[in-house]
Amino acid sequence: MTGTRGRPRSEDARRAILRTALELCERDGYQDLTIKAIADGAGVGRQTVYRWWPDKASILIEALIGLGDEHAELRVPDETADVLGALERLLTATFELARKVTGQALVGLMADAQRDSNLSDRLQEAVIGPRRAALRALLQRGVDAGTLTEAVPLDLVVDFAFGAMWYRLLGHHAPVNAALAKNVTTGIATMLAPNTPGRARREIQI
């Protein structure tokens, strides 16, 4: 306010806490993550952490929300020319983040949410719901442009894409990575391809 530039010191501390929480969670797992370790890693006191957040779940949820702002590829692009390309980029970015940055936070929060309905609601409202809405909006754009058809409800297509991710994150039976994003995109493209019998009729008329 008196000519100083840059972010205020408390904003730096907040960002350091959020970044550190995700890093330590990914390295050590959700169960072993403590407020003390987050504070130490971020170079602040525990009271500084508790001034802003009541528990680690709240820190991680805010960190996950923040990633959506930091990573442009998690947002639905404005252009509609290449919906399937945009879909693969969105899923690739989401799955690669889950593999390297957010995976332990996601499964830890989801596990705790099973015995904490308040946390379940917050996770749904802040993380799961917005990601679902973004993917659905992208698919709807393809339907509106005529490059996709709604052969099955779009909400179910969203369940296929993110369900496969969650199922693998929780069950550990197969990796969540760029190859999954590519295959999920192929599956959705095949499922929602404009009606081929219709194309056949047009070809016959020609």
Add this chain to the structure above:
Amino acid sequence: MTGTRGRPRSEDARRAILRTALELCERDGYQDLTIKAIADGAGVGRQTVYRWWPDKASILIEALIGLGDEHAELRVPDETADVLGALERLLTATFELARKVTGQALVGLMADAQRDSNLSDRLQEAVIGPRRAALRALLQRGVDAGTLTEAVPLDLVVDFAFGAMWYRLLGHHAPVNAALAKNVTTGIATMLAPNTPGRARREIQI
């Protein structure tokens, strides 16, 4: 051994414990399920329960395995004539059981498995793996018979079907029921439909 008929008494007790554990878990939730409540509900002493199982997770896993034997519709049928019909019946039975009988046990075990790698391995080996294998075998039968094509890897199709179920069970954003089974079947049928461009070419040749 001396002319008595029927199951031995201990087998009755085992079955009562398994059935009671699933019922109480579904009614009260996994977290609140206790060995004492299971023993009381099954009409046995706690020591009888502990003689066979070390903890509630082990009881529930055995109960889930048992359901696969009790419910014929969870098994892959021998006939290959109507693979998509068999798929919808398999998914309908699985999802209806998850909605009414097994849902709380599944999410509770999955949540605990996130901080217990031994439980995670047992859940994968005893419950998730066999269900995946059954669904994959059914899809493979359709591919072998030529009524389905492998447009995307069958393992991913399994992830779509069961992933949608787990995602909804854990996230609570939409129900797991017969309507989901119907829509998942439609989605898979569309995704794995024999190549329509090929059909179009044949039509044009006619």
